Amino acid sequence: MENADRTRGLLGWIDRRWPIISFLRGELVDYPQPRNLNYWWSFGFLSGTALLVLIVSGVFLAMHYTPHADFAFASVQRIVRDVPYGWLIRPLHAHAASLFFAVVYIHTFRGLYYGSYKAPREVLWSLGVALLALMIPTAFMGYVLPWGQMSYWAATVVTSMVTAVPVVGEDVVAYIRGGYEVGNPTLARFYALHFFLPFVIAAVAAAHVWALHAQRSNNPLGIEVQDSRDVIPFHPFFTIQDMLALAGFLLVLAGFVFFAPDLLTPAENFQPADPLSTPHLIVPEWYLLPFYAMLKAIPFKILGIVAMLGAILVLFAMPWLDRSPVRSARFRPIYRVLFWILVADCVLLAYAGTQPAEGVPLLLARIGTAYYFAHFLVLVPAIAVFERPRALPQSISAAIMERRASRRRRSHA
Amino acid sequence: MTTDPTKTTSANRPRRDVLGLAAWTMGAAGAGLAAWPFIASLGPGAEARALATIDVDLTPVAEGQAITVVWRGKPVFIRHRTEAEISAARAVALEDLPSPEPDDTRVRRAQWLVVLGVCPHLGCVLQGQRDGEPRGDYGGWFCSCHGSHFDESGRVRAGPSPSNLPVPPHDFRDDGTLVIG
Structure with a gap:
């Protein structure tokens, strides 16, 4: 309320009754940000933007789409051929979904690198992992809607996983599909949920931002903000930094949409769903490949599914698995190496996910899966005990002054 | 500084x-x-725009007959008028019409009248195309919803209709083919 009398006129009149202007000024303009944030801190903003693009393009697609097994495929073809600018809106939706995962994964790895999950940001981190956990089923159900061959068989394979649940699995899967096989009732409910879940995601994202603004941002040094010399107002510096990041994001998105609109549509999905013929190799979208590799790596059905779910669930435990008092990997020589091995491991799993489950790829999937869980459950807790972190700077502003001084010394020498 | x-x-x-x-x-x-x-x-999508123009074969329509075709989802009445109907439509004094419009501005060829078969009042489809349907008091069409009467030129003569039946854009490709739209 201290800002209330700064706004005059009609907006001031509204603000004194509903302090929306003061709220936005407090959270988006005057909001103190650590002054050393780099571009990796723009990926949260990019994630929110991708969600907005998906909701807008999705609502327009919904106006033209028919959620019925007999008409879905043709209605999607009509969108790209007959609806004005449908050729633009459909690939925009598909590629925005793909890039949504890309920026969220980068955002998550940024959190892992700089220790953003540690106290007092455990709830903020958990809400973020919950967002990732919500995005996966939402994207999967969206993939089913075009009702091509890949859509249909992805739905069949994924819903079949539930049969692994002992005793009741077979019965439960019939309730998930609305029948004994994937069919029109499955499509109708996936459509309803694909429309509904993004609004749940938006709500959890709002909670995520709320939790962020309660604890404020971590920073590349991972040390606490101490005084006003460590921070600058969000606007204009970080609004412009985020806008530049947005420009790059939109450039990449436009590049995919205009130059490779069908990149995300495998050839099989240009054929209408056929319940009597399965494609030779069923491969999910790139962003689900590491999870798919884990499923294929483990020869016991139920354990494969547990591993897939566990790959996400283990992230929830990260604040308590990592007991090191130092947040940023910049000052953790061993953790920093392990971080990059984990990134490489995820790329390896993604590769293994594209391959048939046999021979060398199967072996790689097994090694990758084992290492993934070893990283979180063994290596991270263990190195917190053995690792000797480098000395932390006094403060954010002291670190910046030190860097400037050393740069000046180098230029004089 | x-x-x-x-x-x-x-x-x-x-x-x-x-x-x-x-x-x-x-x-x-x-x-x-x-x-x-x-x-x-x-x-409108490409499939709707593709139907924005239609061809109609007029060769089977004998003098005195009328056909109904669908153009942009609406019925279009095409009447092959007799000499008597044409002269009746042209004999009416313009000051007797609620919405004065000479017949020759409403047709491209005098024997073919092409009008939208929807009452301008509130959108009902008019009676008088088929045998046995009431044609109203003026030899054209009658709206059973609210009682508007239309003449041999599709002009409103009585009732609540605010205007004459609209003439859709049309032309003759040749003697036997009408293009609407």
Whole structure:
């Protein structure tokens, strides 16, 4: 309320009754940000933007789409051929979904690198992992809607996983599909949920931002903000930094949409769903490949599914698995190496996910899966005990002054 | 003298205003361009636009007969008028018409009348195309919803209709083919 009398006129009149202007000024303009944030801190903003693009393009697609097994495929073809600018809106939706995962994964790895999950940001981190956990089923159900061959068989394979649940699995899967096989009732409910879940995601994202603004941002040094010399107002510096990041994001998105609109549509999905013929190799979208590799790596059905779910669930435990008092990997020589091995491991799993489950790829999937869980459950807790972190700077502003001084010394020498 | 570039002063204010205005203008232009395809997607699709023009074969329609075709989802009445109907339509004094319009401005060829078969009042489809349906008191069509009467030229003669039956854009490709739209 201290800002209330700064706004005059009609907006001031509204603000004194509903302090929306003061709220936005407090959270988006005057909001103190650590002054050393780099571009990796723009990926949260990019994630929110991708969600907005998906909701807008999705609502327009919904106006033209028919959620019925007999008409879905043709209605999607009509969108790209007959609806004005449908050729633009459909690939925009598909590629925005793909890039949504890309920026969220980068955002998550940024959190892992700089220790953003540690106290007092455990709830903020958990809400973020919950967002990732919500995005996966939402994207999967969206993939089913075009009702091509890949859509249909992805739905069949994924819903079949539930049969692994002992005793009741077979019965439960019939309730998930609305029948004994994937069919029109499955499509109708996936459509309803694909429309509904993004609004749940938006709500959890709002909670995520709320939790962020309660604890404020971590920073590349991972040390606490101490005084006003460590921070600058969000606007204009970080609004412009985020806008530049947005420009790059939109450039990449436009590049995919205009130059490779069908990149995300495998050839099989240009054929209408056929319940009597399965494609030779069923491969999910790139962003689900590491999870798919884990499923294929483990020869016991139920354990494969547990591993897939566990790959996400283990992230929830990260604040308590990592007991090191130092947040940023910049000052953790061993953790920093392990971080990059984990990134490489995820790329390896993604590769293994594209391959048939046999021979060398199967072996790689097994090694990758084992290492993934070893990283979180063994290596991270263990190195917190053995690792000797480098000395932390006094403060954010002291670190910046030190860097400037050393740069000046180098230029004089 | 050195100035702090992060502070707004009277010296750099005009420059700041130009930068701010340019940024907002670019942002607004980008948002407008981004909105354009979404708004355009709400319009008629290619399959609807493909049916915006139709060909009608007139050779089977004998004098005195009428046919109904569908154009843009609406019924279009095509009547092959007799000499008697044409002269009756042309004999009416314009001052007797609620919505004065000479017959020859409503047809391209006198024997072919082409009108939308929907009452301009509230959108009911008119009676009088088929045998046995009431044609109203003026030899044309009758609206059973609210009692409007139309003559041999599709002009309103009585009842609540505010205007004559609209003539859709049409032309003759040759003697036997009518193009509507």
